[in-house]
Amino acid sequence: MTPNSMMAARFYGVQEPLRLEEIPVPELREDEVLVKIQAAGLCGSDVHIVFEGVTPTAYKPITLGHEPAGVVAGMGSRVEGWEEGERVSVVPGFWCGSCRNCVTGFPNVCLSRRIYGIQAEGALAEYLAVPARNLVRLPESVPFTVGAIITDAVATPFYALSERVALKAGETIAIFGAGGLGLHGVQVAKLLGAQKIIVVDTREEQLERARSMGADLTLNPTGSPPVEAILEATGGLGVDVAAEFVGLQATISQCVEAVAPNGRVVVVGLGADPITTVPPTVFVRKQIALLGSYGFTKRGIEQLVELAASGRLNLESSITHIFPLSEVNTALKYLHEKIENPIRVAVTL
Ligand SMILES: [Zn+2]
Numbered sequence: 078m079t080p081n082s083m084m085a086a087r088f089y090g091v092q093e094p095l096r097l098e099e100i101p102v103p104e105l106r107e108d109e110v111l112v113k114i115q116a117a118g119l120c121g122s123d124v125h126i127v128f129e130g131v132t133p134t135a136y137k138p139i140t141l142g143h144e145p146a147g148v149v150a151g152m153g154s155r156v157e158g159w160e161e162g163e164r165v166s167v168v169p170g171f172w173c174g175s176c177r178n179c180v181t182g183f184p185n186v187c188l189s190r191r192i193y194g195i196q197a198e199g200a201l202a203e204y205l206a207v208p209a210r211n212l213v214r215l216p217e218s219v220p221f222t223v224g225a226i227i228t229d230a231v232a233t234p235f236y237a238l239s240e241r242v243a244l245k246a247g248e249t250i251a252i253f254g255a256g257g258l259g260l261h262g263v264q265v266a267k268l269l270g271a272q273k274i275i276v277v278d279t280r281e282e283q284l285e286r287a288r289s290m291g292a293d294l295t296l297n298p299t300g301s302p303p304v305e306a307i308l309e310a311t312g313g314l315g316v317d318v319a320a321e322f323v324g325l326q327a328t329i330s331q332c333v334e335a336v337a338p339n340g341r342v343v344v345v346g347l348g349a350d351p352i353t354t355v356p357p358t359v360f361v362r363k364q365i366a367l368l369g370s371y372g373f374t375k376r377g378i379e380q381l382v383e384l385a386a387s388g389r390l391n392l393e394s395s396i397t398h399i400f401p402l403s404e405v406n407t408a409l410k411y412l413h414e415k416i417e418n419p420i421r422v423a424v425t426l
């Protein structure tokens with residue numbers, strides 16, 4: 078039986094610890110499923126929300142957490158095709174299915190989009206109510222922690238590389254920024270058959286990790302400009318694709334400078350400064366494509382779950398730290414202060 082109340086980690090204000098509170102278990106609408114959360118990934122966005130205040134939540138207090146995995150624990154009257162106890166990853170946001178962006182195949186930028194844990198109640202709680210269409214079956218062979226981080230930390234670079242710039246087998250790619258998203262970008266690029274993967278980051282430890290995940294060449298821009306090294310490594314041409322996971326003016330510009338004629342640049346990193354780069358005389362003559370990429374699709378999450386289940390994608394080494402919900406503030410501190418250099422921090426319930 079589902080209890081009436083549950084523990085949840087609630088956000089009250091910037092630079093305040095999350096409060097562990099007992100709140101009512103959400104009531105189900107007829108099309109919704111109650112998911113008993115088993116694991117929730119923490120993300121850079123959570124650090125932005127809690128410590129920096131640059132990503133405001135839609136309201137306060139709010140339960141944070143937007144990388145959920147768990148088991149089905151209850152169903153609304155109109156839900157079909159699911160049974161209690163089934164293991165699931167949860168697409169961590171609402172999309173309407175009927176706006177212009179949804180019907181043209183871009184539910185990730187739905188005009189009514191609400192991300193759980195930012196604009197709606199999130200996954201750092203014992204239970205989460207979501208529309209049944211948000212569920213993705215999670216095979217026994219995929220741990221809940223992996224099922225959790227797939228939904229954003231892996232699905233975001235997967236969408237950027239497989240959909241937005243459609244990286245093809247045999248192409249070369251430069252990845253700027255080897256944090257959680259960038260490192261998963263390396264794994265995705267390898268999976269898609271990139272011929273050469275170059276990774277740029279100022280942190281030696283992250284470059285080391287990038288190499289262990291399949292990067293062929295790593296560059297630390299602290300000493301020498303990365304664009305020259307990228308040109309040199311590609312016979313003077315530049316890479317076919319450059320992916321930016323930092324969100325800085327300088328690195329976005331370096332991406333544009335580092336691509337070959339007909340090259341594609343995809344920007345995933347969020348930043349506040351305007352994009353300034355090469356003049357149109359270069360940009361136009363080289364036919365460069367510069368694309369933004371936001372979030373992910375349900376299809377991408379389904380594909381990643383299958384890739385993890387088949388063993389083609391190994392994500393277990395990505396989860397460097399696991400904390401129980403009662404230690405959620407320690408978990409956030411590890412991510413914020415980069416204690417023990419985490420890739421991904423998960424909270425288990
Ligand atoms: Zn996130």
Ligand SMILES: [Zn+2]
Nearest residue numbers: 173176179187
């Ligand atoms: Zn929509």
